[in-house]
Ligand SMILES: Nc1ncnc2c1ncn2[C@@H]1O[C@H](COP(=O)(O)OP(=O)(O)OP(=O)(O)O)[C@@H](O)[C@H]1O
């Protein structure tokens with residue numbers, strides 16, 4: 001069926017368009033552009049100040065380190081769980097699939113609390129024994145990774161599951177009938193078909209991971225130069241009246257997240273999700 | 277009366293979709309718009325319904341100039357190829373929609389819906405959702421919905437296009453019978469020439485935005501105005517200087533006055549029909565000549581694959597100059 | 599019957615070929631690992647929050663929730679989240695409509711703008727809003743440290759939800775359905791009310807549930823913007839944080855459980871609605 005441009009443009013069309021553009025401009029575009037503007041108020045000064053502050057540099061490094069780990073964990077877990085949910089039948093599948101979405105609706109503060117109750121070094125459920133075994137979770141990078149992995153857990157799965165459903169199993173069965181093993185089938189048939197959904201899910205996870213604040217604030221202990229991530233440093237610098245540094249750090253964080261998103265949405269082919 | 281179309285032109289950008297269309301469709305008839313894909317059939321139908329506007333020209337429905345009347349006010353029943361069912365409404369609700377818009381009394385709506393359900397044989401499905409119906413049932417529902425408003429004209433855009441061959445054939449017969457009962461002026465689009473020839477009172481052949489010919493099925497089949505119409509309405513083959521239908525060729529194993537001679541080079545049996553390909557002896561004919569005979573004829577004539585045969589137009593057939 | 603994670607409601611229309619097999623040995627091991635990890639990361643910690651809240655007994659639970667400051671925070675959170683969700687229902691649907699049905703230069707840019715609140719770190723979102731609606735506002739609007747700041751922050755972070763659930767459904771709607779309604783005599787408004795809205799309603803509600811769940815749990819974007827003034831701009835998450843910082847984990851858990859419960863209801867609503875939609879498609 002050809003998609004036709006049917007509705008003639010009426011006054012209503014322009015009113016709606018105007019309303020939407022105004023709304024998005026006032027709520028998002030203008031405020032975001034102001035942060036960019038503030039960042040470059042004194043030329044590159046703010047960025048230079050920020051990048052010569054060892055705490056900020058450390059925070060940025062820690063954030064990237066944590067985000068990469070969280071994304072890797074979520075990708076492996078996400079691909080596995082998506083395949084299990086779509087391709088296999090097992091008791092409790094329905095419950096698992098419903099629970100997977102849970103982290104998206106839990107307040108980051110509650111996430112922090114939950115992890116603290118489990119992995120807190122003194123009175124957490126598992127924390128003290130892990131500490132005895134030499135594994136420090138709370139107030140350490142491991143705890144930050146857990147907090148970050150928690151909040152971004154469903155994002156890969158949410159992108160993959162619909163696409164896996166959509167492509168069905170015909171191609172996979174064809175490959176199996178031609179003698180491909182499970183791993184070969186996955187790598188040569190399934191993965192290419194879900195490539196863009198996976199990339200999109202990974203980018204969303206990355207953006208979410210770089211930006212996590214509340215859960216990390218509780219789990220990290222927030223010590224500058226040791227367990228302080230970039231978002232935590234933004235808060236501290238802003239409240240310390242080092243607003244230039246706060247803007248510069250914010251700008252860097254936003255840049256990575258938004259750039260990744262824009263690149264993917266530009267590269268991702270619009271229609272066929274199976275990439276043919 | 278019926279539908280009067282005068283001087284319609286329609287452009288999409290600089291693409292000419294319809295060019296100077298003049299057409300008058302008599303009241304109460306079943307008219308088929310026939311033509312190849314992209315010819316402009318849907319565009320014309322949508323202009324009649326007011327779903328698309330023309331760049332120039334006028335449309336009159338039952339004597340009223342509707343050129344500038346919006347679709348809502350034209351009282352036209354429109355049936356779409358893909359049903360356009362209201363998915364969240366039951367079959368009965370779908371059919372009642374137009375009547376509710378017209379604020380008819382509740383009881384009247386109910387009675388009319390019952391009547392229509394009966395007409396389209398969907399009585400026991402009235403409380404189903406469209407998604408619980410088969411394609412054929414959905415299309416009957418769409419038809420009942422369009423008929424409910426007692427439209428001055430009923431327009432159907434490839435109504436059976438999405439259905440399989442058997443259901444298609446059933447619905448086509450059923451549409452003919454329905455029309456004989458209801459007698460509403462009906463225009464339906466198809467690119468299936470058999471469907472058009474079988475169902476319609478009159479035929480309009482449209483190609484590349486222009487009307488090629490208007491007439492009764494017999495007119496068009498026997499007296500096509502152009503090679504295009506001839507070849508569009510059924511298979512043709514070249515015999516001598518003329519185009520002719522393969523079953524209008526007289527074939528013989530014995531020497532006789534003939535337009536062409538040749539050898540039967542191919543023999544395909546399709547049901548009761550036998551399709552032959554004759555490779556001509558002369559160089560006048562670039563391609564093999566197609567001939568169709570029935571099985572009984574083939575036996576009576578004693579034809580076999582590889583036979584030498586003599587071909588000429590059957591008596592009374594006027595071939596079109598090619 | 600099993601529930602499944604669904605794509606945004608109505609996003610896909612093709613019939614699904616379900617040809618799931620039973621577990622093999624290696625996939626069984628995979629499932630075991632996945633469930634273990636999921637339990638360690640999500641289930642056990644959340645269960646501990648519930649246990650902790652019950653630990654202090656019904657008394658602690660009730661005392662915490664009737665504490666006037668906490669009650670005020672909960673009231674503020676739920677009220678603002680509801681208002682924001684309502685605004686999102688209207689504007690989110692409108693934005694989705696314009697993105698799908700209108701065509702103009704720069705539409706691609708709007709698509710990116712919609713995703714920015716999702717990609718932006720929440721603390722940065724607060725900073726962003728502060729720069730236009732804070733004390734140094736170039737247009738003289740200062741909402742910092744007022745109830746409005748909570749509204750504004752929630753509006754910003756929940757922007758994508760309704761838009762992104764409604765958009766695919768709208769895209770899949772057959773324009774011929776609207777034409778059918780028109781030819782049956784329905785005005786634009788009647789078509790909107792009787793045909794379009796019922797078709798979009800499940801997606802709108804699903805988006806609203808997500809937006810509400812996100813709204814009541816928001817923290818990061820409020821930190822710099824709202825000032826966390828007790829009884830005035832303090833939201834539920836901030837209350838929980840204060841309880842944690844004061845070492846009162848039982849009270850923190852009580853508020854958390856209440857938030858979890860509300861979020862859970864939103865999720866269940868979402869699942870139910872999604873299955874209604876997929877049955878219809
Ligand atoms: N909204 C539109 N914008 C641009 N071109 C269009 C539009 N609608 C139709 N066309 C073009 O006009 C021509 C006629 O289209 P139309 O749909 O009327 O053909 P049709 O005869 O109904 O074909 P089919 O049998 O395939 O349905 C086609 O070339 C088509 O590409």
Ligand SMILES: [Mg+2]
Nearest residue numbers: 317318319433
């Ligand atoms: Mg057509």
